[in-house]
Amino acid sequence: MKNRIFHLLVFTTFFLQCQNKKEQENIIKPTNTTMQENISTNQVKDILEKQTYLENEETEDKYTLSKIDLDILSDLISKDLKSKGYKEPSSENFSKKINSIFGLDIKCIQHGKIDTRYLVYHGNLLDGSQNTLEDNLFESFTETGNIFFDQKNKLLTPFVLLKNIVTIKGQNYSTHIPQNITAQNKYLFNDSKADLAWLKFNDKTFLETLVKDFGYVKDKDLLEWYIKGNGIEKYSNDKETYLKVFYTKNCDNSFNVHSETFSYMDSDPEKYSKEIISVLEEIRTDRIKLENLDFHEKSKLIAYLLYFGEKHKEKTGLTFSFMGTFYEHSQEDLQKKYDEEFKKQKYYGLPSFEKYWNEAKIEGDGIGLDM
Structure with missing residues (x-):
């Protein structure tokens, strides 16, 4: 009788381990690759396909947004900005600008960081819990108000899913970065008066926030x-x-x-x-x-x-x-x-x-x- 119970326990443990392994295999993990200056179509397709899991309630638990999604987003924005005349500031000037304008201080709960690359401004503190802020880091800007400051590419951006900025054409892709992201970066970091003029008519909320919230x-x-x-x-x-x-x-x-x-x-x-x-x-x-x-x-x-x-x-x-x-x-x-x-x-x-x-x-x- 004892032998039967022992064999039953062994079988049950083995079955549960297999089941757990199968469930883990169903979770799609991001490919941890370093983005190059020339981002390949395959890299873009890989992230695009994985992000589609988030559009369906039945599959949304299979993929979790991470820094890798933010990396490729920022690299694509950087490439597009440069094609539109954006002059990447030096690390020193970028740091001075974001500190003088946004007053970032990672000791404050409203400000955070991701590794050594990104600083984060949490526009909406949600319930005020650090765990909640981290769990919702890559949720929509409308919900979180999060702004990411990329110290590698020297730019700022909200988080955007790739489907909103990329179109695949065969083995090529094209980007269509929202004009407000372009104008915000060129105004703040290139002192572009033309982009300030555009923001006055098209992104008043951003400019008003700079004055009344950031001072x-x-x-x-x-x-x-x-x-x-x-x-x-x-x-x-x-x-x-x-x-x-x-x-x-x-x-x-x-x-x-x-x-x-x-x-x-x-x-x-x-x-x-x-x-x-x-x-x-x-x-x-x-x-x-x-x-x-x-x-x-x-x-x-x-x-x-x-x-x-x-x-x-x-x-x-x-x-x-x-x-x-x-x-x-x-x-x-x-x-x-x-x-x-x-x-x-x-x-x-x-x-x-x-x-x-x-x-x-x-x-x-x-x-x-x-x-």
Whole structure:
């Protein structure tokens, strides 16, 4: 009896091992090949065929997208970009650009890397779990917002299935890279004004994201375009988004106020003073909460907004509308806190700020003063 049980166990174990081996053989694995500068049609066909498994619910578990799919995608984009006049930047310049524009920091969960070749920006944190981000790394851009920065080819791209960019013709293939990918790379890394002009009409979302989400305000042309198209009338019900043109809170928790924005607005102080008054009033009355900022950061932003209106008050006639009104109508405990914070920060180095502020504490909103 014991012998029968033993033989049954051996047979069952052998059967399960065979079954498991058979299931593993049904899983299609990517061919780990190094892509050459001249990518062969066979290489393209191989990836194309494997990616077709993802289009059917019955076969989608047989193939998993990986870095190999991204490699060939990036190599094809690189080849196409160069044929359209793209000048590949040096490694140093590419690194400087992506850090100055996108502020990548792999210590932040929103930023990641794949081996030594790619840096990744996760546009959508999904449930905020590292495992979820990794599991969805190559899902559609619409779902993840992922942008890949290829340090080998010196370009950026979302993930795209090859069927969307490649056509096979016999033993040859042709690529049709989306124009927005071409224009984004040529604008950011070749400083192409023609491609910036194209993006303004055809990919506004990308350009707006550069300014309001990444805080890229160094390009005066882009900044002017953004400010003109994103005035307070557009965000009448979402003034926190309007305020993003004035500051950036980075993934590493560093905080920057954009002096470039205020410099541009100096060109029309009457228009922009009125916009700023309305947001200051909502900050003071707590209708704009700025919960992503701590008190020090919020105070700095308020100081710059107040200072803009105060320094232009002779031109605009808004004599008491900024510092005086803000101070007088703030709660008493906040008056003291702002006063202490501004002093502690040495008035942020803004010329005449201390003078304006001390006068405002006396004059208030101007009501009742002898004029």
